[in-house]
Amino acid sequence: MPTGVKRSSYHHGSLREALLDGARTLLAERGSQGFSLNELARRVGVSSAAPYRHFVDRDALLGELADQGYLGLRTALEETERPSTTPADRIRRMGVAYLRFAADNPAVFGIMFQHRPGHEKVRPLAFQPLVDVVGQAQEHGDLPDHVPPGVVARTIWATVHGLATLQLGQGFVGLGLEDSTENLVDQALTLLLRRPRPGG
Amino acid sequence: MPTGVKRSSYHHGSLREALLDGARTLLAERGSQGFSLNELARRVGVSSAAPYRHFVDRDALLGELADQGYLGLRTALEETERPSTTPADRIRRMGVAYLRFAADNPAVFGIMFQHRPGHEKVRPLAFQPLVDVVGQAQEHGDLPDHVPPGVVARTIWATVHGLATLQLGQGFVGLGLEDSTENLVDQALTLLLRRPRPGG
DNA sequence: CTTACAATGTAAGTGACGCCAACATAAGGG
DNA sequence: CCCTTATGTTGGCGTCACTTACATTGTAAG
Numbered sequence: 196m197p198t199g200v201k202r203s204s205y206h207h208g209s210l211r212e213a214l215l216d217g218a219r220t221l222l223a224e225r226g227s228q229g230f231s232l233n234e235l236a237r238r239v240g241v242s243s244a245a246p247y248r249h250f251v252d253r254d255a256l257l258g259e260l261a262d263q264g265y266l267g268l269r270t271a272l273e274e275t276e277r278p279s280t281t282p283a284d285r286i287r288r289m290g291v292a293y294l295r296f297a298a299d300n301p302a303v304f305g306i307m308f309q310h311r312p313g314h315e316k317v318r319p320l321a322f323q324p325l326v327d328v329v330g331q332a333q334e335h336g337d338l339p340d341h342v343p344p345g346v347v348a349r350t351i352w353a354t355v356h357g358l359a360t361l362q363l364g365q366g367f368v369g370l371g372l373e374d375s376t377e378n379l380v381d382q383a384l385t386l387l388l389r390r391p392r393p394g395g
Numbered sequence: 396m397p398t399g400v401k402r403s404s405y406h407h408g409s410l411r412e413a414l415l416d417g418a419r420t421l422l423a424e425r426g427s428q429g430f431s432l433n434e435l436a437r438r439v440g441v442s443s444a445a446p447y448r449h450f451v452d453r454d455a456l457l458g459e460l461a462d463q464g465y466l467g468l469r470t471a472l473e474e475t476e477r478p479s480t481t482p483a484d485r486i487r488r489m490g491v492a493y494l495r496f497a498a499d500n501p502a503v504f505g506i507m508f509q510h511r512p513g514h515e516k517v518r519p520l521a522f523q524p525l526v527d528v529v530g531q532a533q534e535h536g537d538l539p540d541h542v543p544p545g546v547v548a549r550t551i552w553a554t555v556h557g558l559a560t561l562q563l564g565q566g567f568v569g570l571g572l573e574d575s576t577e578n579l580v581d582q583a584l585t586l587l588l589r590r591p592r593p594g595g
Numbered sequence: 596c597t598t599a600c601a602a603t604g605t606a607a608g609t610g611a612c613g614c615c616a617a618c619a620t621a622a623g624g625g
Numbered sequence: 626c627c628c629t630t631a632t633g634t635t636g637g638c639g640t641c642a643c644t645t646a647c648a649t650t651g652t653a654a655g
Contacts, residue, residue, distance in 0.1 A: 205620050206632060233612060242634050244615080249632090253613065308564040315569030322570060342582070345572050350583040354550065356566075357557025364508040366556075369515030370522060372545050382542070383550040387586050405649050406603060433641065442605050444644080449603090453642065 202240065211249040213239045218260060222302035227257070230302070257306050262317050264303040269321040271296050282332035283388045289325060290355045290380035297359035298376070304363070308356075325352055337388050354383050402440065411449040413439050418460060422502035427457070430502070457506050462517050464503040469521040471496050482532035483588045489525060490555045490580035497559035498576070504563070508556075525552055537588050554583050 207213065217239050222230050232253045236243045250256040275288035297304040307314070329348040333340040338347055358379055361367055367374075374382070407413065417439050422430050432453050436443045450456040475488035497504040507514070529548040533540040538547055558579055561567055567574075574582070 205634085206622080210632080231612070232614090243613085244635080245633060247614070308560065308566060310563070310565045315565065318566065319569050339586070342586075345570065346582050347586065349567065349570070349572055350554065350586050353557030353561055353583060354554040355557070356561055357553030357555070360508065360560055361553060361556055363510070365510045365515065366508060366518065367549065369519050370545065370549070372549055382546050383553060386539070386542075386547065386550050405605085406651080410603080431641065432643090443642085444606080445604060447643070 207239075207241060207245075210239070210241060210245060214246055214249060214256065215260065215263075218256060219303070222260070223300075227302045227305050230257070232256070254311065258311050258313065260303055261307045261311065261314060264300065264307045265314070265317045265321045267300070268293070268296050268307075269324060272321065272324040281337065282328050282335050283337040283384075285328050286325075286332060286351065286388070287380060287384055289328065290351075290358075290384055291377055293355045294359050294362065294376045294380060297363055301363050304359070308360075322348070322352065332388070339389070351384070351387060354387065355380065358383060407439075407441060407445075410439070410441060410445060414446055414449060414456065415460065415463075418456060419503070422460070422506075423500075427502045427505050430457070432456070454511065458511050458513065460503055461507045461511065461514060464500065464507045465514070465517045465521045467500075468493070468496050468507075469524060472521065472524040481537065482528050482535050483537040483584075485528050486525075486532060486551065486588070487580060487584055489528065490551075490558075490584055491577055493555045494559050494562065494576045494580060497563055501563050504559070508560075522548070522552065532588070551584070551587060554587065555580065558583060 202208070214235060217235050218230070221235050221238065225231070225234075232246055233243045236246055246256065250259070271292045272289050275285060275292050277285070277288070307318075326344055326348040329338060329351065330344040332338040333344060333347070362376075362379070367379075402408070414435060417435050418430070421435050421438065425431070425434075432446055433443045436446055446456065450459070471492045472489050475485060475492050477485070477488070507518075526544055526548040529538060529551065530544040532538040533544060533547070562576075562579070567579075
């Protein structure tokens with residue numbers, strides 16, 4: 196039964212999924228600060244105590260959304276694969292995809308990177324695609340290979356993650372450096388990658 | 396009159412400063428999520444309505460702490476100056492100072508980079524020392540000079556900021572890449588700076 | 596000095612919040 | 626069919642941010 200639709204029976208039928216779906220849109224509207232479990236229950240058409248049958252508390256629900264966010268981020272990074280391009284280009288596309296994901300899901304992105312125990316399990320999954328491509332870029336000569344790929348990937352991740360969080364928090368406003376997402380990523384990664392970008 | 400000390404007179408005398416001081420320690424204990432204006436008022440020994448004589452709402456108080464945080468971050472970056480070292484080394488020390496600031500003031504750091512209108516004025520102040528040193532590093536040949544210093548500084552900032560936020564959120568846990576703050580910054584900036592670090 | 600006023604405190608209350616305990620209803624297996 | 630378990634509801638607790646009306650004090654003009 197879809198979110199927000201009145202039900203006739205006492206039991207909802209698929210409340211857990213309805214809560215997760217409703218939480219995503221409520222988060223998009225109100226942000227992670229303004230998110231309210233009571234309002235979510237109200238929208239789904241259920242009492243304010245019902246969600247506690249499916250999630251131990253508010254943080255457990257948000258944590259589940261974060262876990263799903265890691266999977267979504269991973270597939271977003273994986274989907275940057277294209278036939279016959281260089282690893283360096285793939286890294287650029289991953290960076291852009293990362294910023295896009297953050298811009299499209301700002302609240303979930305924020306929750307993903309607050310410290311909540313348990314995320315150490317699922318976060319490496321989103322990190323792995325980058326490590327793989329960095330290894331390829333090292334073989335291809337686009338990145339120094341005297342450093343383990345994990346360390347290089349961590350640096351690239353930090354750079355892209357920093358761009359994403361600063362952009363979300365309007366960190367670049369007021370510096371006189373207005374740029375598009377693509378330029379932001381390009382200018383940053385050009386300093387890290389050894390070869391200049393093919394298109395410029 | 397210091398925080399938490401009982402007063403005899405009806406008026407506090409310096410409530411505004413006492414609130415800001417108490418807020419810093421309360422934030423350190425509870426984090427920005429668990430921070431409560433009521434508890435702050437209780438600790439300072441004043442009614443829960445009193446803070447509203449000095450701050451329009453909770454966010455205004457936190458915003459003021461964020462503004463002070465920008466000034467503190469700026470001085471932390473400025474204090475990395477040493478006689479007779481290279482600009483590249485100065486950049487490394489700035490990076491370490493940035494991570495230290497974040498680790499020492501995690502809640503304030505988090506508040507600083509959430510989007511709150513007004514911070515566009517004071518944030519460039521903390522950004523400026525880095526821009527200056529990047530310009531020197533370009534003249535010194537440690538960074539490419541065919542790109543404006545602001546753009547290079549933005550990339551370095553993003554990298555260091557990413558390291559800081561990921562470290563705060565335990566982002567590197569579970570990756571099998573445990574490192575000290577100094578190593579984290581060194582390994583990242585070595586990829587950005589052209590010359591290898593003198594010590595290694 | 597007094598008296599008016601502005602600044603700064605309190606008390607009490609509002610609606611929303613997260614969460615809990617006790618109870619009601621339904622679903623499903625023996 | 627009945628009994629257990631899962632999954633809802635009602636009502637309530639304590640806390641929160643914030644407001645309104647009132648109390649107290651510092652200050653400065655008459």
